[in-house]
Amino acid sequence: MLRRTVAVLLLPALFAAIPVSFQKKLSKAERIDHVLNRLTFGVTDADRAAIAHLGVEKWIDLQLHPERMPENPALLARLAQLDSLPMSSDQIAEKYPPANVIRQLVRSGRIDQVKDPVMRARLERYEERLKKNGKVESAPFLLTPEETKTLRQGTLEERKAFLAKQDPAMRDAILARLPGGRQDVMNGSDLGLRREMIAAQQPNQVVYHDLTDAKMMRAVQSTHQLEEILADFWFNHFNVFYDKGINRMLTSSYEREAIRPHVLGNFKDLLLATSQHPSMLFYLDNWTSMSEEAAERGRGKKKAQGLNENYARELLELHTMGVDKGYTQKDVTEVARCFTGWSITAPRVGGSFTFHQRMHDGGEKLVLGHRIPAGGGKEDGLKVIDILMEHPSTARFIATKLAQRFVADEPPPALVDRMAKSFTRTKGEIRPMLQAMFSSPEFWSEGAYKAKMKMPFEMVASALRATNAQVDSTVVLTQHLASLGQPLYKKVEPTGYYNSAEEWTNSAALLGRMNFAMALTSNKVPGVRVVIAPSEARAKGLALGGPEFQRH
Amino acid sequence: MQTMTRRNILSCFGLGMAPGWLARAVTGGKKTMVVVFLRGAMDGLSAVTPFGDKAYAGHRPTLRVADPIDLDGFFGLNPALRSWKPLWDSKQLAIVQATGSPDTTRSHFDAQDYMESGTPGRKGTRDGWLNRALTEEKAASPIRAVALGANLPRALRGPQAAVAVNSIASFKVRDDAQGDFMSMYANSKDTVLKSTSHETFEAVKLIDSINKQSYSPATGSAAYPGSRFGQSLLQIARLIKAGAGMEVAFTDITGWDTHINQAPQLNNLLGDLSAGLAAFHEDMGSRMQDIVVVTMSEFGRTARENGNRGTDHGRANCMFVLGGGVKGGQVHGQWPGLGPEQLYENRDLAITTDFRDVLGELTAKHLGNKNLAAVFPGYSPKFRGIL
Numbered sequence: 044m045l046r047r048t049v050a051v052l053l054l055p056a057l058f059a060a061i062p063v064s065f066q067k068k069l070s071k072a073e074r075i076d077h078v079l080n081r082l083t084f085g086v087t088d089a090d091r092a093a094i095a096h097l098g099v100e101k102w103i104d105l106q107l108h109p110e111r112m113p114e115n116p117a118l119l120a121r122l123a124q125l126d127s128l129p130m131s132s133d134q135i136a137e138k139y140p141p142a143n144v145i146r147q148l149v150r151s152g153r154i155d156q157v158k159d160p161v162m163r164a165r166l167e168r169y170e171e172r173l174k175k176n177g178k179v180e181s182a183p184f185l186l187t188p189e190e191t192k193t194l195r196q197g198t199l200e201e202r203k204a205f206l207a208k209q210d211p212a213m214r215d216a217i218l219a220r221l222p223g224g225r226q227d228v229m230n231g232s233d234l235g236l237r238r239e240m241i242a243a244q245q246p247n248q249v250v251y252h253d254l255t256d257a258k259m260m261r262a263v264q265s266t267h268q269l270e271e272i273l274a275d276f277w278f279n280h281f282n283v284f285y286d287k288g289i290n291r292m293l294t295s296s297y298e299r300e301a302i303r304p305h306v307l308g309n310f311k312d313l314l315l316a317t318s319q320h321p322s323m324l325f326y327l328d329n330w331t332s333m334s335e336e337a338a339e340r341g342r343g344k345k346k347a348q349g350l351n352e353n354y355a356r357e358l359l360e361l362h363t364m365g366v367d368k369g370y371t372q373k374d375v376t377e378v379a380r381c382f383t384g385w386s387i388t389a390p391r392v393g394g395s396f397t398f399h400q401r402m403h404d405g406g407e408k409l410v411l412g413h414r415i416p417a418g419g420g421k422e423d424g425l426k427v428i429d430i431l432m433e434h435p436s437t438a439r440f441i442a443t444k445l446a447q448r449f450v451a452d453e454p455p456p457a458l459v460d461r462m463a464k465s466f467t468r469t470k471g472e473i474r475p476m477l478q479a480m481f482s483s484p485e486f487w488s489e490g491a492y493k494a495k496m497k498m499p500f501e502m503v504a505s506a507l508r509a510t511n512a513q514v515d516s517t518v519v520l521t522q523h524l525a526s527l528g529q530p531l532y533k534k535v536e537p538t539g540y541y542n543s544a545e546e547w548t549n550s551a552a553l554l555g556r557m558n559f560a561m562a563l564t565s566n567k568v569p570g571v572r573v574v575i576a577p578s579e580a581r582a583k584g585l586a587l588g589g590p591e592f593q594r595h
Numbered sequence: 596m597q598t599m600t601r602r603n604i605l606s607c608f609g610l611g612m613a614p615g616w617l618a619r620a621v622t623g624g625k626k627t628m629v630v631v632f633l634r635g636a637m638d639g640l641s642a643v644t645p646f647g648d649k650a651y652a653g654h655r656p657t658l659r660v661a662d663p664i665d666l667d668g669f670f671g672l673n674p675a676l677r678s679w680k681p682l683w684d685s686k687q688l689a690i691v692q693a694t695g696s697p698d699t700t701r702s703h704f705d706a707q708d709y710m711e712s713g714t715p716g717r718k719g720t721r722d723g724w725l726n727r728a729l730t731e732e733k734a735a736s737p738i739r740a741v742a743l744g745a746n747l748p749r750a751l752r753g754p755q756a757a758v759a760v761n762s763i764a765s766f767k768v769r770d771d772a773q774g775d776f777m778s779m780y781a782n783s784k785d786t787v788l789k790s791t792s793h794e795t796f797e798a799v800k801l802i803d804s805i806n807k808q809s810y811s812p813a814t815g816s817a818a819y820p821g822s823r824f825g826q827s828l829l830q831i832a833r834l835i836k837a838g839a840g841m842e843v844a845f846t847d848i849t850g851w852d853t854h855i856n857q858a859p860q861l862n863n864l865l866g867d868l869s870a871g872l873a874a875f876h877e878d879m880g881s882r883m884q885d886i887v888v889v890t891m892s893e894f895g896r897t898a899r900e901n902g903n904r905g906t907d908h909g910r911a912n913c914m915f916v917l918g919g920g921v922k923g924g925q926v927h928g929q930w931p932g933l934g935p936e937q938l939y940e941n942r943d944l945a946i947t948t949d950f951r952d953v954l955g956e957l958t959a960k961h962l963g964n965k966n967l968a969a970v971f972p973g974y975s976p977k978f979r980g981i982l
Contacts, residue, residue: 328854328855331855331903338902341902349901349902351854351907352701352907353854356701356702360702366702366705372699372701496787526745526761527745528745528746535849536703536704538704544787545752546746548787548788548791549746549747549758549759549791550747550758550759550760550766550791550794550795550798550799551744551745551746551758551759551760551761551766552745552746552759553788553791553792553795554766554767554768554795554799555745555761557768557772557776558768558769558770561768561769561770561772562769562770565770581770581772584770584772585772585775585776585779588772588776589776589779589780589783590779590780590783590785590788590789590792591783591785593785593788594785
C-alpha cells in the first residue's frame with residue numbers, strides 16, 4: 044500500500060534536467076512572475092495588479108498575514124452553502140451518514156428512532172440500494188408520464204419548478220431517482236439542488252463533495268493564496284485517507300481543526316492537533332494500540348490487539364524526523380508504547396479523542412536516548428512530541444520539505460540549514476521559516492525559477508485562474524484530478540503526494556494535462572465555463588497544456 | 596479474436612513510414628513478463644497455507660485456513676485461489692516460499708521502494724529493476740514497458756522508455772491537438788518534459804493503432820473481473836495480442852495491509868487476484884508459452900495473528916510464478932518452519948530465498964537479459980530452477 048519513501052525526494056531528481064544555479068539573480072519581471080507562481084495557485088491579472096501596487100515585499104508580508112486581508116466575499120458565500128464543512132463528526136453521522144452507519148441503523152432497528160421522515164425514507168432507500176449492489180432505479184412509478192417527461196426533457200429551470208411543488212418526502216424520493224437531467228443538476232449552477240440530490244442518493248457523498256468543492260474553490264478564489272497552499276501542504280504532510288472507514292465522518296473536522304488553524308503557526312501545534320485527532324488515530328490505527336498486559340487481560344475480546352506501531356513509525360518517519368534520520372526500530376516500539384491508550388470514544392459515529400489508562404503501557408520507556416519514567420500516563424505521548432520537536436532531524440526534515448515545495452526538488456543545503464536553524468531558534472514557528480526562505484537569495488535565483496513541476500491540483504487550479512473560469516460545479520474537476528493521479532483527500536498512503544517532478548512526469552499524466560487544457564478552453568468540462576473567443580480557444584488550450592504551463 | 600498482423604500494424608503508420616522498432620516488434624522479441632505487485636504485504640501464510648507445519652494452527656487460532664486445497668501434502672492453496680488449481684495441475688503455476696528482501700524494514704514504503712529499485716537497503720538507486728531488466732535497444736517499441744495506471748511505478752522508472760497507460764481507449768490527445776502539442780514539446784528547452792513527451796507520442800500512435808482493432812477475449816468464459824486489476828489485465832492482454840513489442844507490463848493491487856479483521860478482506864483480494872489471472876491465462880491460450888507472470892509483495896505478515904483477527908508486518912512471503920515455461924506444480928524454496936526458534940525474531944517467517952533470485956532468473960531466462968549485475972547491482976541472483 045505504501046509505495047515509496049520520502050527519502051526519494053531528497054535524492055537527485057531522476058532526470059537531472061535544467062542546470063541549476065542558485066546564485067544567478069532574477070530580473071525584476073522574473074521576480075514578480077516567480078513569486079506569483081510559487082505563492083499562489085496560479086498567476087492572475089488581479090495578482091499582477093496587486094503586486095504592482097503593493098510591491099513584492101509588502102505583498103509577501105500580507106500573504107504571510109492573511110488575517111490582515113479580507114477574504115473574497117464570493118468565496119465566503121460559496122463556502123457558507125457547504126453545510127457539512129463546520130459539522131462535528133456526530134453531526135455528520137446524523138445528517139450525512141456513510142454506508143456502514145446506515146447499515147447499522149437499519150439492522151439494529153434503530154432506524155425507527157430517526158425522527159425526520161424524509162431522512163428515514165432516505166436511509167431505507169440507501170440500504171435497499173446497497174443490497175442491490177448500487178443499482179439505482181429511476182422514479183417513474185412515483186410520477187405521471189407527463190411529469191416524467193418534464194424531468195427527462197425539460198430545462199433545469201423547468202425541473203426546479205416541478206420539484207418546488209413537491210412536498211419534502213416526495214421531492215427527496217424523486218431526487219434520489221431522477222429519471223433524467225442528473226448531469227444538469229450535478230454540474231449546474233444550483234449548488235443547493237445539487238447537494239440535495241447527492242444527499243438523496245448517497246448521503247455521505249455530500250461531505251466529500253463539500254470538502255473537494257471547498258478545496259478547489261479556495262485554491263481558485265481565495266485572496267489568502269499562501270495560506271491555502273500551506274493548508275494543502277500540511278494536510279498532505281499529515282495525510283489521512285478519506286475512504287478509510289470512519290474518516291468519512293472525521294476528515295472535515297481534521298482539516299478544519301487540526302490543520303487549518305496552524306498552517307502559519309507553530310509546528311508543535313500541528314503535531315499535537317494531528318496526534319490527538321480521531322482521524323489520525325484511526326487512520327494509523329493508534330486507537331487500538333495497547334500494552335501487552337492490556338491485550339492479555341482482554342484476550343478473547345474483540346479489540347484486544349496489543350501494541351500497534353503504525354502511528355509511531357509514521358510520526359518519526361514522515362511527520363517529524365524523516366526516514367532513517369537517527370532513530371531505530373527500538374525507538375519506534377518505545378514511541379508506540381508511549382502512545383498506548385491515545386484512543387477514540389464512540390468510534391462508530393466518529394468519536395473524539397480520549398485517553399484510556401487501562402490500555403496504556405505504564406512502564407518506563409527510552410525514546411531517542413531520553414528516559415521517560417514509569418507512570419506518566421497520557422503525558423508520555425506529550426513528552427515524545429517535545430523530544431521530537433527538539434531533535435535536529437525534525438528541524439531539518441521540515442525545512443527540507445518546505446524548501447522542496449517553494450524552491451526546488453533538490454533545495455540548496457545552505458538554505459535548508461538556515462531554515463532549520465530558524466525552526467530550532469523559534470521552537471517550531473512556521474512563519475519565520477517561510478520568511479527566511481522568501482528573503483533568501485536562493486528563492487530569488489534562476490535555480491528556483493520555473494524549477495518546480497506543478498502537481499495536478501496546482502495545474503488544474505492555475506488553469507482555472509488563468510482563464511478566469513466560472514466554476515459552477517467542481518464534481519467533474521474532481522474526477523479529472525483523480526485521473527491525473529491526484530484524487531483529493533484520497534491518497535491512501537501516509538506519505539501524501541510527492542512534491543517532485545519525477546512523480547508527475549509520465550505519459551498518462553502528461554496526456555491527461557493536455558486533454559484537460561483542451562477540454563477547459565473549449566468549454567467541455569461540465570460545470571466550468573470560460574469566456575474565450577472561439578478563434579482563440581485552441582491557442583489558449585495549447586498554451587495551458589504545453590510544457591511551460593506545467594512548471595511554476 | 597483479433598490479432599494485429601504485421602500488415603495492419605504497418606498500415607497504421609503508412610507505407611514506407613514504419614518506424615525501426617516495428618520490424619523487430621512484429622517479427623521477434625515476443626516474450627513478455629507481467630509483474631503484479633501486491634501492495635500492503637499479502638499474508639502469504641494464508642494464501643499458501645503450510646497446514647503440514649505443526650506450529651501453524653497454534654499461531655492462527657481464528658485465521659487458520661480451515662479447508663485449504665491440498666497441493667503436496669504440506670502446503671495448501673487458500674480456497675479463494677481455487678481457480679488456480681487447474682494451472683497448478685497442468686504445471687504452469689509455481690510457488691516460491693519464504694521469499695523476501697534482506698533489508699529488515701517493516702515500513703511499507705521503504706520495503707516497496709527497495710523491492711522496486713531492486714537494491715534493498717540502498718536508497719540512492721535512481722531507477723527501477725524492471726527498467727534495468729530491459730536491454731539497450733536502438734529500435735525498441737515505444738510500448739516495450741507499460742504500467743497500468745495513472746503513474747509510472749518506481750520499478751519501471753529509468754533510462755529505457757516506459758509508459759503509464761490508464762486504458763488503451765483513453766491513451767490519446769483529443770481534439771486533433773496532438774500535432775501541435777508534439778511540436779511544442781519537441782521544441783521545448785525543458786529536457787524532462789521533452790523526453791517524456793517524445794515517448795508519450797510514440798506510444799500514443801502505436802496504442803491508437805491497437806485501439807482501432809476490435810477485441811474480444813479468446814473465449815466467452817475468459818471473463819475478466821470488473822475490478823481495476825481485472826481490467827488492467829484485460830488491457831495487458833490486448834497489448835500482448837497486438838504483437839507490438841511489449842516486453843514488460845506492470846500492474847498492482849492495493850489493500851493487503853490486513854491488521855484488522857483480515858479474513859473477509861483477504862478473501863476478496865485473493866478472489867480478485869485469482870479470477871483476474873485465471874481469465875488472463877485462458878485468454879492468452881498458447882501464448883502463455885511466451886509469457887511469465889510473477890507476483891510480489893513487500894514483506895509477509897506475522898506468523899501469529901494479532902488480537903484483532905488480523906496480522907501485522909512480518910518478513911518472508913510467497914511469490915507466484917505463472918507461465919507456459921514455468922516448472923510449475925511445485926513449491927520452490929526451502930521452508931524455514933514456524934516453530935518459535937525457527938521464526939525470525941520469534942515473530943516472522945524467515946527468508947530463505949531472496950526475491951532477486953526469482954526476478955533474476957525470470958529476467959535472464961525469459962527476457963534473455965543475462966547481465967544481472969546491472970539489473971541487481973551488488974547482488975548475484977541464484978537461480979532456483981523456476982524456469
